[in-house]
Amino acid sequence: MLSDTDIKQQLENRKNNPTQGIYIDPFEEKYLTPVGYDFRVGLKGFSWKNKCEIDIEKEKYIKIQPNDTVVIETLESVSLSKEVSATIHAMVSKAVVYGLSHISTTIDPGWTGKLLISVSNYRDSSVELRFRDSFCTVCFHKMESESKVPLVRPQDRDDIWERLLEIAKEERDRQVKETQIKKGKEKAEDRIRIGLVVGFILVVSFVGLQISFKDAALGASLAAFLAVVSPIIIEILKPK
DSSP: OOHHHHHHHHHHHHHHHHTEEEESSOOOOHHHHHHHEEEEEEEEETTTTTTTEHHHHHHHHEOOOTOOOOEEEEEEEEOTTTTTTEEEEEOHIIIIOOBBOOOEEEEEOOOOEEEEEEBBSHHHHHHHHTTTTTTEEEEEEEOOOOOOOOOOGGGGHHHHHHHHHHHHHHHHHHHHHHHHHHHHHHHHHHHHHHHHHHHHHHHHHHHHHHHHHHHHHHHHHHHHHHHHHHHHHHHSOOOO
16 A cells, blocks of 8 residues: 555656556645545536436535435546556545445556545435545555556546436436326226216215105105215215
């Protein structure tokens, strides 16, 4: 693992040779730590709960709701030589104090671009991360030998971001369809209830008239009974 002194040397190495060392942009020495460098909240994010992209630069923050997972693009872009790899870790202030999830992912040797960091909120209340606030630490590692496996991933992982938005759209469309189907079923059930109410009223009226013609007293008793029972039955059958 590289110390702050080692990281500074790696940054110098990159200035002298574009195939060597480490490049971080933008770099500010105050974010250098004894074992790495603190990366900051970047321009955009994504909320899985709301299934939408968030313009963090415009909003000035990203709000992580309870039980939500967000994806945050780092402000910094990093470039590693084939002799350097990195791991990404949560900061204690964010994981312990804010109740956010731990981060465990890697950066391959030879990688160039921004990073996409997934963070979950385990608290019962929302958490806000401000634009340009540090929220994770990148630790760099010197490889014993140069990596030979070619990297074929797009820079900044635009492929993942585009797929993220596609999945969110698919889920939104599915929810809209399910809501429409549910509303259709509810309308059909309402029509059935209306039919039952109308049918009940017609039957009761017909029977009442027939009885009244034959026995006025019995008809009056039935009418009184129905006057009490009918509102209850109609309330049960009427559309919700």
